[in-house]
Amino acid sequence: MSDPWDGRGGQATRSRTTRAPGTRAQAPSTERPTHGRASARAASRRGGGGGGRASRRAKRAGRGGRLLKVVGLCLAVLVLGTAGVGWWFYQHLNGNINSVSLDGKGGTEKADAFGRTPINILVMGSDGRTSAADCKLGGGCSRTGVQSGYGNADVEMVVHISADRSNATVMSIPRDTMTNIPACKDTENNTSTSGYYGQVNSALQYGPACQVATVHQLTGIPIDHFVKLDFSGVVKMADAVGGVSVCVNGNVYDTYSHLKLSKGTHTLKGEAALQFVRSRHGFGDGSDLGRTVSQHIFLSAMIRKFKSAGTLTDPTAVYDLANAATKALTVDDGLGSISKLVSLADDVNKVPAKRMTFTTMQTAPDSSDSNRVVVGAGAKSLFSTIANDQSLTTGSGKKSTAPSATAKATASASPVSRSEIGVTVENGTDITGRASAVATALTDAGFGSGSTTANAPSQATSTTLTYGPDQNAEAQEVADALNLPGSALKKASTAGLTLVIGSDWSNGTTYPDTATTAKTATANAHASTADDSKTCAKVSQYRTVSLNGVAMTPAQAYAAAGNKPDSDE
Known part of the structure; x- marks a missing residue:
């Protein structure tokens, strides 16, 4: 069953040719060399027949010298082999990355008085079914088959990392927001639009640069980078970290995303993780607003998992995570290498979880369409706070304004x-x-x-x-x-x-001060911080789902679908 809200919004989907993923090269051989005993015996015979201590010391010294040479040779081979594998690993990950130019469409972040520059990234989750894996996960391909183009940006988050790296803000923009899409041209498939009024998520159909330009125009926030993830990317990332722990405050069955969970805490992997972040009918009022809050809960848990002891110190976990991340992402040229992504990860890691604020852009109902929203009161204050590199953290810790x-x-x-x-x-x-x-x-x-x-x-x-x-x-x-x-x-x-x-x-x-600014900017913005591990996603109390043609609440659907296994089973 596919989710009706995953249908195309705005303009028609455009075709796109995707770059082939990097191929896996063969690692250099690290076989240990073998050494026979015949040459050692011959060397001993050539040393003369004076048997005594001197001869025994000479023999021991000879064996010790040969042993050191063997160990040295083995170490040399090991170092060279490790370096070769490291180089292969680096090149392999670089080959995974697909990057696209932004062409300056999102503006430029400005350095503060001390030469420090904030980072603003638009994180997009695409609904495109551009592979067999995405068709299987997202559904809706039974008639169309594997689709071309970018799809719609059904998840949009502006990620701001402060210039002094002391705090960060993640602001979600609901996909149902109506706005002006600027004139855009996608240089990769030569599609263009002269601009139109439509859903904010539809701009992705003209390329990631168009989506970035749209959000920049809507918010006034300069955006230098983007990261795009598809359905299979969410699955890969959740599996790479060993699952993500989330909580729901009641039984829930979203018959559209297929998320089915009992009340309480669950560790979600693979498809279950995707079902959770896609579920809009299961939480809140059944709209995209409720979904943004549950996505914040999921991402906060993933951030805590990244920062937890063991995740980033286990070589196998690091490899799986890096391999999954690079295969799952499309990024701008400014992030299009392992070294740049590692630098970004380091910048994110500097920010304590308690100083990472998640918010949702304030909205108001669209007077011409009850299923759509427009920018609401308070949003301009939120935009301004992010654009001016001001912290939204209302908890402990002061933002540093100390000079370099x-x-x-x-x-x-x-x-x-x-x-x-x-x-x-x-x-x-x-x-x-x-x-x-x-x-x-x-x-x-x-x-x-x-x-x-x-x-x-x-x-x-x-x-x-x-x-x-x-x-x-x-x-x-x-x-x-x-x-x-x-x-x-x-x-x-x-x-x-x-x-x-x-x-x-x-x-x-x-x-x-920071507290006053944060209070004003986050009014009605569902603000939370990444260190909050106690908040549960609130199951919708409305009849937002349908089972066997009967409208019911997610809790009623859970009870009625007793034979269907839970998502985490």
């Missing part, structure tokens, strides 16, 4: 008194008196009386403090006084300090 070692050295080399620092404060909001209030606060804090106020040339969404060459120390002093994050500091080519107050700072004389 180079910046610290520069600052300490030229200390400046606050009384010598003048700041031009500009009001970039529609609230009267903001510039004056902040300028007065700076003066009261000891900054120079030469500070001035003005209206900004245009409205500003984000607050920024620009500073000229060799004014790092002055800028940091102002930032410390106003509680500005490092992401707000921008280096300019001309001298002077200019503070533009944006709509993200609507009141008060110090910039909102």
Whole structure:
């Protein structure tokens, strides 16, 4: 049975020629060389007939020397063999990776005042049935057979890793969101669109770069990278980590994704893992919104599994994971090698699980179609927080705004008194008196009386403090006084300090702290952190599924399907 929501949305599917996967090369031979005894006996005879201790010592020394040579030769062969296998392994994994150019469609992340750059990645889950394995897992190929093209991006998550690597945010965008798709052309299969209004997930049909451009246009968040996964990819990844532990708060049977689980905790592998992340009728209100929350639960559990002792220290597990990951992914050119993916994994690993926040973009019902949604109230604040590299973590731990070692050295080399620092404060909001209030606060804090106020040339969404060459120390002093994050500091080519107050700072004389920012940005966004191992997916209480033509709740379907085994059996 296939899930009705997996049908094509938006424009027609376009064809695409996929790159053949890398082939497995043969590893170099590491056979141990053999040595006969005849030459040893001959050498002993050539050594003369003086039997005594000297002769015995000479024989022992001879055997010891030969043993060292044999051991040395074996070690040399072992090292060379291991290096050969390592090189084969590296080349094999590189050959697995399929990469596509983004052509700059998603914008560019900007470095903060200390030269550190955040990472923004669009993670996409495709519903394409482009292989026999995906047809079997996803269904729906009985009439069409193996399909071509990219399919739709039924899972979309913007993954943000902060410039200082202290925190991360994962924001889901529901597939049912209606938005403007920009003009796109897929250079690989030469398909194009002049743009249209449709479901956000349909942009993938014109290539990953089009999907990235669509999300960038929708959110304003610069996106330099993407990772695309298909049905079989989810199965491979779940199996590679030995299964993922999830919890459901009641009996559930989603007759569309085929997920069937009893109340409690389960370790899901293979197809069961795919059923869980695909299930939209089993959780929440039966829409895509409920599915994003259960996906966050699954990913949080997978992250904890990655970070758990043993997973990344077991060579077999690492190989299986690397092999599965590289076969399962399509990425942009910027991530298209093992070294780059390893670097990305290292950046992710630096972020503690308690500082990884999962959210879902706030939505509102589409007035013209009750089955669709549009960007809702609060979403712009969430977008702005991510784009400005601000943490959404509301738990313990402070986001570091400390400068890099180079910046610290520069600052300490030229200390400046606050009384010598003048700041031009500009009001970039529609609230009267903001510039004056902040300028007065700076003066009261000891900054120079030469500070001035003005209206900004245009409205500003984000607050920024620009500073000229060799004014790092002055800028940091102002930032410390106003509680500005490092992401707000921008280096300019001309001298002077200019503070533009944006709509993200609507009141008060110090910039909102992390907790306040997080509370505003995550309102109605179903926020959670990756260290939360106690939250269970909430089974839908509505009649969202159908069994034998009868509409019922997932719990009722579970009871009625007693002869069907559970997904984890």
